[in-house]
Amino acid sequence: MIEVNDLSKRYGDKLAVDALSFAVRPGVVTGFLGPNGAGKSTTMRMIMGLDRPSSGTVRVNGRPYEQHEAPLETIGALLEAKAIHPGRSAYHHLLALAASNGIGRRRVLEVIDMVGLTEVSRKRAGGFSLGMGQRLGIASALLGDPRIVMLDEPVNGLDPEGVLWIRNLLKDLADQGRTVFVSSHLMSEMALIAEDLIVIGRGRLLSAGPLADFVAQSSSRSVRVQSPQAGTLRELLVGDGVSVTGSRPGVLDVQGLEAAEIGERAAAAGLVLHELFVQEASLEEAFMELTRDAVEYHATTAEFATTGGTNR
Numbered sequence: 001m002i003e004v005n006d007l008s009k010r011y012g013d014k015l016a017v018d019a020l021s022f023a024v025r026p027g028v029v030t031g032f033l034g035p036n037g038a039g040k041s042t043t044m045r046m047i048m049g050l051d052r053p054s055s056g057t058v059r060v061n062g063r064p065y066e067q068h069e070a071p072l073e074t075i076g077a078l079l080e081a082k083a084i085h086p087g088r089s090a091y092h093h094l095l096a097l098a099a100s101n102g103i104g105r106r107r108v109l110e111v112i113d114m115v116g117l118t119e120v121s122r123k124r125a126g127g128f129s130l131g132m133g134q135r136l137g138i139a140s141a142l143l144g145d146p147r148i149v150m151l152d153e154p155v156n157g158l159d160p161e162g163v164l165w166i167r168n169l170l171k172d173l174a175d176q177g178r179t180v181f182v183s184s185h186l187m188s189e190m191a192l193i194a195e196d197l198i199v200i201g202r203g204r205l206l207s208a209g210p211l212a213d214f215v216a217q218s219s220s221r222s223v224r225v226q227s228p229q230a231g232t233l234r235e236l237l238v239g240d241g242v243s244v245t246g247s248r249p250g251v252l253d254v255q256g257l258e259a260a261e262i263g264e265r266a267a268a269a270g271l272v273l274h275e276l277f278v279q280e281a282s283l284e285e286a287f288m289e290l291t292r293d294a295v296e297y298h299a300t301t302a303e304f305a306t307t308g309g310t311n312r
């Protein structure tokens with residue numbers, strides 16, 4: 001369990017984290033989302049005791065990080081591609097980390113195997129690809145067999161096979177009852193991995209709870225209706241807070257009404273329906289909607305369209 005309570009971090013004039021409170025529970029994967037500069041890495045560093053909060057508290061399994069006698073067994077983290085001595089092998093890097101934390105050689109070989117680096121573990125880490133470096137970082141995080149695993153952008157640099165591997169690894173860790181807290185910019189990946197979600201923007205909490213609820217609340221959710229009497233049906237449905245659009249003849253996309261209500265109104269008017277289904281918003285749509293006002297660095301798409309975007 002990670003408990004963040006009224007946490008703030010100021011860098012000079014910049015309030016990077018602003019009165020943030022949330023809890024990350026064990027047994028599920030919790031995603032940590034926010035636009036660039038939202039304060040995710042700063043929050044993660046404070047959880048690990050690497051940055052001192054300006055105010056507020058963080059507790060990992062009931063105590064601040066620095067009060068744990070065996071911190072690697074409490075929480076393992078991948079915060080950024082670790083600066084590893086390029087001349088050192090993955091094996092020796094992990095062995096040194098293990099030795100300074102009272103962890104045996106057997107566990108080093110175990111984590112090397114877990115992350116799929118066995119064949120290259122004796123090679124210089126300086127020659128590692130981005131994906132191999134990520135795997136080594138994850139091996140370091142898992143070395144102490146920690147109850148809490150926290151990973152900042154773990155799929156960064158991984159190929160599709162690596163992405164699938166990390167997805168299964170995180171689910172397994174959560175199924176074992178561990179607390180798994182993971183940030184990623186890849187929404188489609190997050191939608192597959194996370195059960196709970198913490199969303200922040202400009203250092204403030206925007207949403208916390210089940211990912212399914214987060215997506216269901218999005219106004220991008222709509223109901224698709226297909227009917228040979230689409231015109232009549234449209235007139236029946238439009239009204240206050242209800243918008244009806246149609247992508248092709250005979251098909252209506254309805255926002256603001258539940259599927260059951262649409263079906264009942266159609267039945268009462270004797271209209272035939274060929275199709276009626278709920279189109280859930282994607283996590284990406286829900287995220288964009290929630291963070292629209294909290295994005296620090298907006299791309300100037302309009303400018304691009306009028307200048308560099310026309311390639312004629």
Ligand SMILES: Nc1ncnc2c1ncn2[C@@H]1O[C@H](COP(=O)(O)OP(=O)(O)OP(=O)(O)O)[C@@H](O)[C@H]1O
Pocket residue numbers: 011014015016034035036037038039040041042043
């Ligand atoms: N050491 C620092 N000194 C000054 N400002 C900092 C420092 N670290 C972070 N910041 C600022 O704090 C804000 C939050 O940064 P942080 O890296 O935590 O965001 P993030 O959500 O992890 O972003 P990203 O998704 O881009 O990695 C940013 O505006 C950043 O510029």
